[in-house]
Amino acid sequence: MITLSAEAFDPYRLLREFTEGVDGVGAVASFTGLVRGEGDVGVSALILEHHSTLTRGAIEEAVQKARRQWDLLDLRIVHRIGRVEVGEPIVLVATAAKHRRDAFESCDMLMDFLKTDVPFWKKEFSQQGERWVEPGAKDHHDRSRWS
Amino acid sequence: MAEIIFYGKFQDIIGPSLELGLPEGVTSLKELVSYLGKLYAGFSEMVLNARTKIVLNDVIVQTDMPISDADRIEFLPPFSGG
Numbered sequence: 001m002i003t004l005s006a007e008a009f010d011p012y013r014l015l016r017e018f019t020e021g022v023d024g025v026g027a028v029a030s031f032t033g034l035v036r037g038e039g040d041v042g043v044s045a046l047i048l049e050h051h052s053t054l055t056r057g058a059i060e061e062a063v064q065k066a067r068r069q070w071d072l073l074d075l076r077i078v079h080r081i082g083r084v085e086v087g088e089p090i091v092l093v094a095t096a097a098k099h100r101r102d103a104f105e106s107c108d109m110l111m112d113f114l115k116t117d118v119p120f121w122k123k124e125f126s127q128q129g130e131r132w133v134e135p136g137a138k139d140h141h142d143r144s145r146w147s
Numbered sequence: 148m149a150e151i152i153f154y155g156k157f158q159d160i161i162g163p164s165l166e167l168g169l170p171e172g173v174t175s176l177k178e179l180v181s182y183l184g185k186l187y188a189g190f191s192e193m194v195l196n197a198r199t200k201i202v203l204n205d206v207i208v209q210t211d212m213p214i215s216d217a218d219r220i221e222f223l224p225p226f227s228g229g
Contacts, residue, residue, distance in 0.1 A: 033229050049154060051223070053205065079228065091229050111229055119200075120228030121155030132156040134225045 001075075002059050004050060006082045011092040018076045022096040025073055029103035030094040031111050035086045042127035046084045051119040062113040065146075066095070069109070070102040079114065112143045149216050151179075155224040160187045169216055176201055177210040179220070198225035 003009075011032045019028050035046050059077060066072065076094040084090055093110045097103040114120075115135050122133040151165040161183070173182050184191030193199065200207050202221035203214065214220065 048228075051154065051221075054202070054207075054223075115229040116226055118228045119154070119223055119226050121224060122227045123155075132159075132224070132227075134227050 001077070002056060002063065003078045004056065004081050005078055006080075008084075008088050009078055009080070009092070011078070011089045014076065014078060014092060015094055018074070018094050018096070022074045024098065025096045026098045027100040027103040028094060028096050029100070029107040030092065031107055032089050033091040033111075034089055035084050037086045043086055043124055044127075045086060045125045046090070046133075047123040047125070048079075048081050048084060048090070049121040049123070050081045055119045058118040059114070062110055062117065065113075066106040066110055070095075070097065070106040071099070072097050072102060072106055075106070075110070077110065077114075079118075079120070081120075109146045112139070112146060115139045116143045149214065150219045152219070152221045154222065155227075157190070157193065157222050157224055160190050160193070169214065174213055175210070176203065176208065176212050176214055176220070179214060180210060193224065194222065196225065199223065 015030050019025065035043070037043055063075060066075065073096045075096065076092065078092040080090050091114060093107050093114070095103045095107045095110070116139055124131055124133050148166045148168050151167055153161050153163060169179070170182060173179050180191055180194045200223040201210060202208070202223060203212055204219050
């Protein structure tokens with residue numbers, strides 16, 4: 001299931017519900033991304049923009065790719081849109097499989113795709129003003145592992 | 148009038164959208180980018196970034212596509228989720 005949420009969510013509750021809802025599961029991998037305070041910079045919040053149709057479509061494409069590549073029983077993606085405060089979760093990716101490698105690797109791939117291949121735009125607000133954040137070379141290198 | 152929509156950092160240069168009667172000589176996306184680049188400093192350079200996407204009537208396209216006043220054109224800067 002894919003959710004774009006304008007409201008804060010509780011990743012721990014969602015992960016428990018997800019895990020309990022998958023029959024025959026042997027492995028669940030998850031990633032939760034949070035808004036970092038960034039120390040000296042004093043980040044206070046992010047605004048996440050998205051595209052009304054292409055964002056969900058791009059996530060669905062990534063999900064199909066993951067399902068083709070790994071033996072998954074189910075998966076759950078929640079991504080915030082709108083204003084997100086420091087410390088709040090931005091994203092949850094959870095993957096369920098019979099075996100750990102399928103769960104680990106699909107979760108890793110889905111996060112890399114969410115970083116670079118899905119229409120989200122992130123504006124950071126801090127004591128130094130505001131700026132649009134773009135993926136770095138490391139993000140693109142990580143993404144390139146999945147071709 | 149063509150409807151032109153901007154996302155992310157493009158909004159800081161131009162704003163969220165424009166309704167534009169395409170000027171004479173602007174018949175492709177490439178020509179539109181050049182036209183807007185003359186009006187808004189820095190726009191063309193940002194669009195030339197390989198990771199910028201242009202959407203024409205809901206389909207991601209290359210800049211050599213022809214355009215008309217009936218089109219909906221969207222400029223998407225590099226994505227940054229997660």
